[in-house]
Amino acid sequence: MRLRARVLASFLGIAAFAGGGSAARAAVLYTAGSSPNSFASPTFTTTGSTPAGNLSGQGNFVSSTYGSGTSAVIQTTQVDAPDTQGVLLSNNGSGGGGGWAPETTSGQGLDYAPNTAADGSNRYVQIDFDMNVNQSGVTPTNPASSYGSFFGLDVDGAPGQRIANFGVEATNGYVLIGDSSGLDTIPGSAQNPANPSQVGFGAWHHYTLTLDYRYDTYSVALDGTTLESGIPFNNYGPNETASEFSYGSLATFTLSSSNGGSAAIDNYVVQAVPEPSSLALFGVLGMFVSMRARRSRKPSALGV
Numbered sequence: 001m002r003l004r005a006r007v008l009a010s011f012l013g014i015a016a017f018a019g020g021g022s023a024a025r026a027a028v029l030y031t032a033g034s035s036p037n038s039f040a041s042p043t044f045t046t047t048g049s050t051p052a053g054n055l056s057g058q059g060n061f062v063s064s065t066y067g068s069g070t071s072a073v074i075q076t077t078q079v080d081a082p083d084t085q086g087v088l089l090s091n092n093g094s095g096g097g098g099g100w101a102p103e104t105t106s107g108q109g110l111d112y113a114p115n116t117a118a119d120g121s122n123r124y125v126q127i128d129f130d131m132n133v134n135q136s137g138v139t140p141t142n143p144a145s146s147y148g149s150f151f152g153l154d155v156d157g158a159p160g161q162r163i164a165n166f167g168v169e170a171t172n173g174y175v176l177i178g179d180s181s182g183l184d185t186i187p188g189s190a191q192n193p194a195n196p197s198q199v200g201f202g203a204w205h206h207y208t209l210t211l212d213y214r215y216d217t218y219s220v221a222l223d224g225t226t227l228e229s230g231i232p233f234n235n236y237g238p239n240e241t242a243s244e245f246s247y248g249s250l251a252t253f254t255l256s257s258s259n260g261g262s263a264a265i266d267n268y269v270v271q272a273v274p275e276p277s278s279l280a281l282f283g284v285l286g287m288f289v290s291m292r293a294r295r296s297r298k299p300s301a302l303g304v
Contacts, residue, residue, distance in 0.1 A: 067096025097253030136261030
């Protein structure tokens with residue numbers, strides 16, 4: 001039933017555009033800069049604050065943390081060259097979690113109300129970023145009982161109302177999405193892996209999460225390839241809707257193990273886009289720019 005609902009939502013989203021396109025253009029809601037100047041000085045620095053380089057308070061980023069042992073700092077060691085600075089998310093596995101997101105309106109994040117009309121005029125919000133996850137601990141014999149921390153996106157509709165997740169678990173490399181039951185692998189679950197999607201550690205990958213505010217679903221893509229679409233917004237039932245976008249947090253939180261971990265983040269961009277064709281174009285374009293720059297030098301639920 002869950003799969004059928006996702007497929008139907010995706011079909012309806014495509015069918016809405018069969019009669020014509022939209023003249024609307026993509027609107028950048030936030031950018032940390034693009035390669036080779038992502039998270040660059042002087043907007044972002046590696047000095048000052050505690051810990052040194054603390055992302056919170058730089059470039060309009062604010063933080064929300066619980067427990068202890070998490071941080072997000074500007075650093076120069078693990079970067080997506082030719083960038084010279086990026087973000088390092090860290091989690092010591094003590095049970096804490098944290099999110100760091102830009103805001104333009106205090107307490108309301110980016111405070112954007114998408115257009116949910118059938119013509120698709122900026123009904124989508126798309127978040128792109130590059131991430132390089134460092135493995136935490138030794139890959140266990142029984143992955144169903146041991147995980148590393150989550151690293152990736154934690155997205156709010158209205159403040160405090162989580163609607164989407166997309167990221168990686170740092171012990172097995174599972175790619176994770178969020179739904180009403182928690183965090184899921186793609187496809188299957190850690191109890192029954194069924195070849196879940198994984199990423200290799202110590203390598204940069206491009207992540208795209210796209211929110212569809214007409215049907216209250218989202219899709220995720222890795223390196224330009226769609227992994228899952230029509231995923232219902234996490235905190236909303238079939239008769240509820242989300243009407244705004246507030247926070248697209250770079251986040252980490254401990255799962256059901258004591259493993260922590262870290263991940264480097266770069267090229268973070270949030271934009272409102274008008275239609276699926278533009279959606280695909282911007283995702284591919286973002287990855288192309290990143291690749292060209294490099295060439296110029298080169299379970300069900302896991303529980304939160």
